[in-house]
Amino acid sequence: DFDREIKVVVLGNGGVGKTSMIRRFCKGIFTDEYKKTIGVDFLEKAQFVDALQEEVRFMLWDTAGQEEFDAITRTYYRGAGAAVIAFSTTDLDSFKAVLSWREKINAECGDIAMCLVQNKVDLIDRAVVTPEEVEALARQLGLKLYRTCVKENINVTEVFGYLAELHHKK
Numbered sequence: 001d002f003d004r005e006i007k008v009v010v011l012g013n014g015g016v017g018k019t020s021m022i023r024r025f026c027k028g029i030f031t032d033e034y035k036k037t038i039g040v041d042f043l044e045k046a047q048f049v050d051a052l053q054e055e056v057r058f059m060l061w062d063t064a065g066q067e068e069f070d071a072i073t074r075t076y077y078r079g080a081g082a083a084v085i086a087f088s089t090t091d092l093d094s095f096k097a098v099l100s101w102r103e104k105i106n107a108e109c110g111d112i113a114m115c116l117v118q119n120k121v122d123l124i125d126r127a128v129v130t131p132e133e134v135e136a137l138a139r140q141l142g143l144k145l146y147r148t149c150v151k152e153n154i155n156v157t158e159v160f161g162y163l164a165e166l167h168h169k170k
């Protein structure tokens with residue numbers, strides 16, 4: 001069943017936790033010292049989605065450190081059914097870049113399922129944005145906001161479950 005398979009692209013500036021999120025969701029692990037491979041890579045994970053009452057096969061694509069807009073090739077976006085736009089609690093540039101990531105996804109993929117992810121909420125003491133600023137941006141973009149801590153596995157499964165559900169409704 002084609003509906004049960006979804007390619008998800010995970011986007012955002014370098015260092016926000018994209019590779020960590022994909023590895024956390026697909027492999028259940030978190031490591032600080034993980035060395036990235038060069039070039040686009042993906043991992044797969046079958047996960048039961050409560051909202052759909054069925055198992056969905058997620059194919060998660062990582063930019064593998066090539067976050068420069070033009071370095072990400074068409075292949076990366078091709079066939080994507082959903083996108084995570086991630087920024088870090090401690091990186092203002094990554095927050096400011098959210099709008100351009102959203103525009104890039106729309107240009108490459110059209111109106112696919114998306115959500116906004118604020119990662120590294122364990123570092124809230126060092127936050128460079130207020131909760132209100134983040135909520136205002138999510139509202140302005142019409143995106144559901146998830147606050148995650150990939151390190152402690154908070155809200156990661158929920159992000160992908162939501163995207164599968166939204167994709168299914170579109």
Ligand code: GDP
Nearest residue numbers: 014015016017018019020031032120149150151
């Ligand atoms: P990417 O460049 O967006 O793929 O980011 P990485 O996955 O390589 O993560 C960048 C750094 O942030 C790494 O040192 C990760 O271990 C760290 N990191 C990722 N998620 C979290 C988190 O939730 N909390 C904290 N404290 N660090 C994180």
